[in-house]
Amino acid sequence: xxxxxxxxxxxxxxxxxxxxxxxxxxxxxxxxxxPVSISRRKVVxxxxxxxxxxxxxxxxxxxxxxxxxxxxxxxxxxxxxxxxIVLHDKNKCIGCAYCxxxxxxGAPQFPKDGAxxxxxVMDKCTMCAGGxxxxxxxxxxxxxxxxxxxxxxxxxxxxxCSTKALLVGDAEEVSNIFRQRVMxxxxxxxxxxxxxxxxxxxxxxx
Amino acid sequence: xxxxxxxxxxxxxxxxIQNSKxxxxxxxxxxxxxxxxxxxxxxxxxxxxxxxxxxxxRFTKTAAKADLYAGIRPGTDIAFMxxxxxLIFKNGWHDKNFINxxxxxxxxxxxxxxxxxxxxTADVTGVSADLIIQITKLYANNTPGTLxxxxxxxxxxxxxxxxRMAPILQLALGNMGVAGGGTNILRGHDNVQGATDFxxxxxxxxxxYGLAEGSWKYFAKMWNVDYEWxxxxxxxxxxxxxxxxxxxxxxxxVLGGNPGEDAIYNAGxxxxxxxxxxxxxxxxxxxxxxxxxxxxxxxIVLADPFVNEGAIITDKQNDVYxxxxxxxxxxxxxxxxxxxxxxWRYKVIEPMYExxxxxxxxxxxxxxxxFYNEYIAGxxxxxxxxxxxxxxxxxxxxxxxxxxTGWTAKRLKNHTDNWHMFDEVSLxxxxxxxxxxxxxxxxxxxxxxxxxxxxYNINLPVKEGGMGFxxxxxxxxxxxxxxxxxxxxxxxxxVKGGYPEITKENIEKVLNITLTAEEKAAMGANWKVxxxxxxxxxxxxxxxxxxxxxxxxxxxxxxxxxxxxxxxxLHSPRTDLxxxxxxxxxKKDHWRVDTRYxxxxxxxxxxxxxxxxxxxxxxxxxxxxxxENRASKYLAKLTPEMFCDINPxxxxxxxxxxxxxxxxxxxxxxxxxxxxxxxxxxxxxxxFLPFHFAGVLQGVDLSHKYPTGTxxxxxxxxxxxxxxxxxxxVTQIPETKGGLCQIQPA
Numbered sequence: 001x002x003x004x005x006x007x008x009x010x011x012x013x014x015x016x017x018x019x020x021x022x023x024x025x026x027x028x029x030x031x032x033x034x035p036v037s038i039s040r041r042k043v044v045x046x047x048x049x050x051x052x053x054x055x056x057x058x059x060x061x062x063x064x065x066x067x068x069x070x071x072x073x074x075x076x077x078x079x080x081x082x083x084x085i086v087l088h089d090k091n092k093c094i095g096c097a098y099c100x101x102x103x104x105x106g107a108p109q110f111p112k113d114g115a116x117x118x119x120x121v122m123d124k125c126t127m128c129a130g131g132x133x134x135x136x137x138x139x140x141x142x143x144x145x146x147x148x149x150x151x152x153x154x155x156x157x158x159x160x161c162s163t164k165a166l167l168v169g170d171a172e173e174v175s176n177i178f179r180q181r182v183m184x185x186x187x188x189x190x191x192x193x194x195x196x197x198x199x200x201x202x203x204x205x206x
Numbered sequence: 207x208x209x210x211x212x213x214x215x216x217x218x219x220x221x222x223i224q225n226s227k228x229x230x231x232x233x234x235x236x237x238x239x240x241x242x243x244x245x246x247x248x249x250x251x252x253x254x255x256x257x258x259x260x261x262x263x264r265f266t267k268t269a270a271k272a273d274l275y276a277g278i279r280p281g282t283d284i285a286f287m288x289x290x291x292x293l294i295f296k297n298g299w300h301d302k303n304f305i306n307x308x309x310x311x312x313x314x315x316x317x318x319x320x321x322x323x324x325x326x327t328a329d330v331t332g333v334s335a336d337l338i339i340q341i342t343k344l345y346a347n348n349t350p351g352t353l354x355x356x357x358x359x360x361x362x363x364x365x366x367x368x369x370r371m372a373p374i375l376q377l378a379l380g381n382m383g384v385a386g387g388g389t390n391i392l393r394g395h396d397n398v399q400g401a402t403d404f405x406x407x408x409x410x411x412x413x414x415y416g417l418a419e420g421s422w423k424y425f426a427k428m429w430n431v432d433y434e435w436x437x438x439x440x441x442x443x444x445x446x447x448x449x450x451x452x453x454x455x456x457x458x459x460v461l462g463g464n465p466g467e468d469a470i471y472n473a474g475x476x477x478x479x480x481x482x483x484x485x486x487x488x489x490x491x492x493x494x495x496x497x498x499x500x501x502x503x504x505x506i507v508l509a510d511p512f513v514n515e516g517a518i519i520t521d522k523q524n525d526v527y528x529x530x531x532x533x534x535x536x537x538x539x540x541x542x543x544x545x546x547x548x549x550w551r552y553k554v555i556e557p558m559y560e561x562x563x564x565x566x567x568x569x570x571x572x573x574x575x576x577f578y579n580e581y582i583a584g585x586x587x588x589x590x591x592x593x594x595x596x597x598x599x600x601x602x603x604x605x606x607x608x609x610x611t612g613w614t615a616k617r618l619k620n621h622t623d624n625w626h627m628f629d630e631v632s633l634x635x636x637x638x639x640x641x642x643x644x645x646x647x648x649x650x651x652x653x654x655x656x657x658x659x660x661x662y663n664i665n666l667p668v669k670e671g672g673m674g675f676x677x678x679x680x681x682x683x684x685x686x687x688x689x690x691x692x693x694x695x696x697x698x699x700x701v702k703g704g705y706p707e708i709t710k711e712n713i714e715k716v717l718n719i720t721l722t723a724e725e726k727a728a729m730g731a732n733w734k735v736x737x738x739x740x741x742x743x744x745x746x747x748x749x750x751x752x753x754x755x756x757x758x759x760x761x762x763x764x765x766x767x768x769x770x771x772x773x774x775x776l777h778s779p780r781t782d783l784x785x786x787x788x789x790x791x792x793k794k795d796h797w798r799v800d801t802r803y804x805x806x807x808x809x810x811x812x813x814x815x816x817x818x819x820x821x822x823x824x825x826x827x828x829x830x831x832x833x834e835n836r837a838s839k840y841l842a843k844l845t846p847e848m849f850c851d852i853n854p855x856x857x858x859x860x861x862x863x864x865x866x867x868x869x870x871x872x873x874x875x876x877x878x879x880x881x882x883x884x885x886x887x888x889x890x891x892x893x894f895l896p897f898h899f900a901g902v903l904q905g906v907d908l909s910h911k912y913p914t915g916t917x918x919x920x921x922x923x924x925x926x927x928x929x930x931x932x933x934x935x936v937t938q939i940p941e942t943k944g945g946l947c948q949i950q951p952a
Contacts, residue, residue, distance in 0.1 A: 017248050019267050021241040021826045022844055029840040036839050045267075049886030054270040162241035163248055184253045 007170040008065075008084035009127060011158075012178060013058045017165030020045050020056035027160035028060075028125070032145025037112040040125040041157050058166050060125035060157070061086060061107035069099035069108060084171075085127045090143050093121040127168065128155035207389065208414070209765075210373040211382075211758035212676020213608065215399060217661040218352065218388035219545035219647065221631045224250045225386030228348035230259040230341075232283055232372065233358020233943065234392050237267035238826045243392070243544075246630075247271070257344050261286060261333075262358060263821050263944075264851075264894055265887040274341050277889055279332035280821055280944030281362050281775040287371045288772070289327025290342040291319040294378055299346040301380025307691035308675060309377050310683065311760040314769045330772065330783060346379060350386035357394060358823070361943040363789055363803065366936035367770035374760050374770070382758070383662035385632075393544035395830065396534070400542030403608060403648075404601065408450035408797060413605035415734070417447045424735050428604040430583035441473045451798050452938045454490055456480070457499030458799040468800040479505035483531065483564055486831020487516035488900040491929040491940035494876050497521075497903070509567055512833045513916045515900035518908050519924075528913070530561035537563035539594035540618050547633070547645025547657070548613055550622040565593065602653075606734045609649025609752075611742060612657065621645055633659045643671060651742045651752060662758075664696045669746045672696035677707045677754025683763065689756050699749040707754035708733045708741050717748045766790050766935055776803065776932040777812045777873055777946040779819055779891065784808065790935050797938050806931060816873050816946035818856070819892035822925045823943075832898030836918035848878075848902070848922025851885040851894040852949075859890075860949055867952035869905075870895070872928035872945070879905040879952050880923050893949065895925035897942075903927065 025041045034040060041060035047053035063086045070078035070086065077092035078099075099122060100108040111120040130147030133140035140147060148155060158168040167174045208214035220243040223229060229247060236244045248271065250256035260269040261276045261283070269275045278286055294300050295316050305312050324335035331338075345351050353376050359368045373382075373389050381387035393399050405412035415421040426433035440446050451459045451472075459477035462470030470476070480503050487496055500506060500520035508514035509529040517526055534541075536557040540548045557563060562570075572581040582589065584604075585596040595615035602613045621628075621644060628635045628644035635642045646657035651668070658671035666672030674690050682688055689704025705716050709732040714721055721729070721744075730736030733745075733752035745752045761768040774784045789803040827844040828835040835841045850868060862868045864884040870893070871877045879902075880895070888894050901908050901921025909917055932941030 016252075016271075017245075019237040019241055019244060019271070019826075021238070023241065026827070026840045026844075029843075036843050047886075049265045049888070051265060051269075051275060054265075056267070056270070163245040181252055185255070 007172075009063060009169065010084070010171040010174050011060065011062060011127070012167045012174045014165045014167065014178060014181065015055050015057050016181075017163045018043070018056045018058055019163055019165070021162050023160045023162045024058045024157035024166050027156045031128070031148075031156040034123070034145070035111060035113070038109045038123050040107075040109060040123065042106075058157070058161075059105055059107075061103075061127070062105055063125075063127060068102035068104070072098045072102040074098060079132070081129070085129045085149070087126055087129060087131055087144075088122065088124070089132045090121045090123075095121045097122070128153070207369055207373060207391070208678075209762045210370055210377075210760070211662060212678050212753065212756075213661060214369075214402075215608075215648075215661070216389070216391045216393070216545050217382065218385070218390055219547070219633060219659055220246045220390075221629075221633060222385055222388070222545075222660065223247055223352055223354075223390065224253065224631045226250050226256050226350055226352040227254060227386065228257045228259065228345050228351035229354060230261065230345050230351060231268060231272075231354040232261050232286075232368075233360075234354050234356035235262070235264075235266040235268045235358070235823065236354065236356075236392055237271060239356065239394060239824050240392050240544075241826060244268070257348050259341050259345055261341075263819070263888075263892060264823070267826075274337070274344060276331075276333040276337055276341060279330075279779070280819055280892070281364070281778070281941075282331040282772065283359055283362075283368050284364060284371045284770050285322065285327055285330040285772040286333065286338070287375050288319050288322035289324060289331070289338050290345070290375060291315065291378055292322045292327070293324070293339060293342040294346050295319055297346075299342075300378045304380035304382075305378065307694040308382075308757055309760060310686065310688055310757040311769070312374075312378065315374055315378070315760050318769060318771070330780075330787075349379065349381060350384045351376075351379065351381050352386060352388050352390050353381070354390050354392060356392045358821075358943050360934075360937075361939050361941060363776055363932050363934055363941050364770075364773050365934040365939050365941075366765075367767055367773075370760075370762065371770040373758070377758055377760065383660065383664055385660060385663075388660065391544070394824075397541040399544055399546060400540070400548075403542055403605070403610075408452050412601070413607045413610065415607060417449070419447070420735075422446060425604070428584060428600070428737070429580075430586060431580045435580065445473055449797050451477070453485070454933055454938050454940045455797065455799055455801075457492070457495045460499035460502050461495065462799060468802065470799045471795045472798050477503070479503060479507075481507040481509070482514060482516060483509045483567075485514075486833050486900075487514060488519065488924040488926060489831035489897055491926050491942050492874070492931065493519065493900075493903075493924045493926040494874070496926075509564065510833065511561065512837050512918075513913060515831060515833060515924075518901060518911045519903055529567060530559065531567065532557040532561045532563040536561065537565075537594075540598055540613070540615070543645060545645075545659075546608075546647040547643075548618050548621075549625075549645050550615075550619045552622075565597075603737065606736065606742075606752075609651045609655075609658075611739060612646050612650030612653050612655045613648070614653060617646065617653070633657075641670075647671075649673070649751075649753075652739060652746060655746070664694060666696065667698040668696050668749050668751050673751040673753075674704070674755035675758045676751075677705075677756035679756070679759055681706060683759075687757075688759070689754070691757075695755055696749060696751065699755075701748075701750060701755070704755045704757070705750065706756075708745055708750065708752045710736075710741070713741060713744060717744055717750060719744060719748070774807070775941060775944045776807045777816065777930045777944075778807070779813045779817065779946060781811050781813045793935065796933070796935075801933050801938070802931070803935070812873055812946050816871070816948045818947050818949055820870070820872075820895065820928065820930070820945045820947040821892060821943050822895045822897045822929060825896045825898060828896065828898035830898065831900060831924075832920075833900075833918070835898065836920040839919050842919035845896070846920050847881050848896070848899040848925075849881045849883040851888050852882050853886060853888050853890040853892075854884045855890040856893070856949075857882055857884060860951060862949065862951045869950050869952050870928050871948040871950075873930055873947075874928075876927050877904055878902075878923035878925070878927050893947070895928075897925040897929075900924045 028041045045056040128148035130140045131144035158166045223246040258272040260272040328335040497519045506526045509531040535554040538553040572578040585591040598615040627639040633643040643657040643659045650657045692703035728738040789807045827841045899922030929942040930945030
């Protein structure tokens with residue numbers, strides 16, 4: 001384990017690898033036994049069928065450092081763990097949906113089976129870290145799903161990802177894995193410039 | 207494939223694709239159908255800068271990851287590949303030494319390719335000449351290149367020619383028998399390779415032994431049953447050697463003789479009973495014919511973990527039995543992966559409720575029919591056998607043709623237990639598994655052989671998985687030698703050039719050895735029936751592949767087309783081209799049923815009344831007929847309804863709105879009502895339908911027909927209601943990847 005004290009848990013989806021197989025979203029729903037109307041994780045494809053412009057990406061709560069959901073919550077039900085995972089207390093949540101309006105990723109989910117569509121308390125990706133209830137208790141499982149982090153397991157979405165597009169873990173580790181992929185393009189020879197996804201040369205000189 | 211170089215199987219492996227410099231994909235969509243395996247394609251791109259080229263009627267999820275994409279018109283792959291070969295031969299990009307030493311009959315291909323200029327190829331395929339040139343140059347100049355295909359290439363009236371054309375392209379470029387090359391056919395489901403290897407075919411005994419008397423006698427011996435007893439099971443002896451009906455047209459066996467139906471040849475009777483083990487009946491073409499056949503059977507038995515929707519589409523009221531078969535998690539045994547590797551699958555839980563694994567159902571049936579003792583005799587332990595270990599060992603003892611001798615239950619379990627000790631790319635084992643490849647990809651000639659990760663690779667000794675092409679088509683043709691040239695033998699071979707398949711008669715001469723009298727007495731007539739395995743042992747010592755070392759052949763004598771020729775689909779949108787490239791002559795008694803080709807094609811101007819091309823395929827969340835997946839709420843949620851991908855331009859011409867219902871009519875007079883989904887993944891001359899739905903038939907909801915509590919979360923029209931009539935000239939696979947339809951708003 002490298003530098004656990006400084007860890008900050010992050011998701012990253014490598015769009016060059018994501019093929020929209022929905023392995024992540026189905027694994028998530030299955031593992032946490034979610035109601036069908038709740039999509040903690042979604043896979044989206046933009047510009048479907050258009051050559052050169054079609055991309056797929058898996059999205060869930062991004063566990064922001066300065067989380068807008070936490071900022072706007074009127075009952076202060078959010079809390080951010082030391083490792084950066086953003087969680088909330090369903091017993092405090094009033095289901096106002098302010099967090100949904102604030103979230104740039106559409107992560108907060110609300111049950112859709114009520115009379116006016118959005119009813120009940122919010123649910124979202126926990127990065128498989130449960131909630132404020134006693135770790136791995138029946139109550140935690142009932143309200144927040146599995147707590148795989150407490151068991152030392154990778155969140156189920158990334159564990160199931162068929163192409164390992166979806167990475168999760170300590171931000172530095174995630175970054176290292178992705179950097180290795182990017183640098184591998186470089187090792188392949190002459191054509192590397194076209195393959196570096198985010199303008200490596202722009203960011204770091206030549 | 208088997209008719210080109212000996213075996214009809216994927217030549218390399220998924221992991222080996224990471225060694226490729228170029229990957230060309232015809233009629234396969236691995237990003238959707240093999241999502242985990244597709245990681246190797248992406249890694250090839252990342253690590254190797256491999257170029258991915260997709261040739262497909264649809265811009266698929268695989269195409270989204272490609273460097274070049276060609277939106278080919280369905281059913282024109284042969285024309286496309288000749289167009290590539292035209293440029294390859296013209297520019298001298300072919301591998302002359304490889305062709306000279308290891309290929310027979312390429313001259314005829316060179317001659318035919320001369321006709322396929324980029325302009326002519328563009329006219330037939332609908333792909334621009336510029337793009338054809340670009341693709342050919344990219345593929346030919348980045349070697350090794352691997353060629354991938356799946357059902358998009360095979361499900362045509364010319365499917366068997368397609369599957370010869372792709373190997374020919376690879377042979378021309380010298381892409382065979384090398385890491386990163388090969389023809390990598392992706393099997394569509396778990397254990398499809400195993401199912402064909404073990405004889406789930408209508409023209410063969412297990413291990414592709416065929417149906418000749420000698421084969422039956424060999425199996426009678428290996429099964430420990432009397433040959434005469436086996437023979438007596440047939441109506442008369444000649445039926446022992448005849449092919450059966452195929453999955454594609456079993457229904458013709460029920461309906462044959464009815465007005466308007468093709469004639470059948472089935473010993474003077476129609477089929478009366480049907481037993482189905484794990485086949486979604488709505489996943490094959492012509493669902494309305496399947497339904498009619500089901501309605502007319504006397505007995506239907508459907509064994510599946512979920513309700514087989516054959517039971518839902520039929521109107522038959524009595525004598526339809528649904529047996530609860532156990533899932534793969536409730537039983538154990540070996541499964542064969544797409545790359546000829548085996549893996550042991552352990553039982554996870556005991557069968558739930560009253561369900562039983564397939565073999566137990568068959569054992570019970572055999573007991574009641576009175577041949578249980580004969581049924582289990584091959585294992586040689588009476589009723590004291592251990593399942594499935596003793597059955598696996600019986601297979602290892604028996605199946606020599608594809609080299610399963612090394613596949614004992616003990617070895618296969620050992621591989622699975624130590625799967626972490628193998629390299630994902632080369633499949634090579636390390637530590638205590640050194641010297642073996644994962645899952646012992648066949649041929650695995652002896653009980654200590656390494657397995658063969660790359661077929662036809664002469665850069666390895668035979669005992670480490672090397673081999674030439676199989677000597678399967680005789681020693682000479684038209685006066686030319688069919689054995690491979692001098693210098694083209696596997697590494698460390700005692701014979702430096704070609705040699706015939708090894709028999710008891712020629713072994714001493716070819717291997718230059720002298721056998722003892724005991725060895726001679728114990729030895730079988732040839733390598734395929736030598737249960738003593740002395741032939742294989744002696745061959746390993748001499749670095750010789752028991753099946754010989756011959757040339758691959760570019761032409762197959764005795765077939766309707768000796769070299770692959772472009773022929774338009776039976777229902778072609780280019781009526782003008784059906785004159786220049788007509789289909790085959792109608793074929794009598796084709797797998798027991800007369801089959802129409804040119805008479806159907808020329809019956810009317812199909813394109814006039816059915817102007818839209820129709821292709822079918824798979825979705826990532828569903829599989830086969832979708833029976834088990836649609837019973838999962840989370841999978842059903844992703845595609846809750848049957849739909850049709852349609853280009854907004856095409857839809858607009860017919861006044862079909864995005865998300866509205868539309869009718870699709872087929873040339874056979876059948877129709878389905880589905881939801882229109884606007885998509886740019888299909889060109890404006892074609893539509894796409896997923897084939898995983900059932901439960902709605904020609905606009906009628908069949909929900910009421912599901913037994914209580916068994917209706918899946920998602921039901922819908924079956925695409926195969928409208929897939930067209932049309933069957934391959936050799937294999938009889940249905941032409942589902944290129945038919946016609948008419949559309950209208952509902």
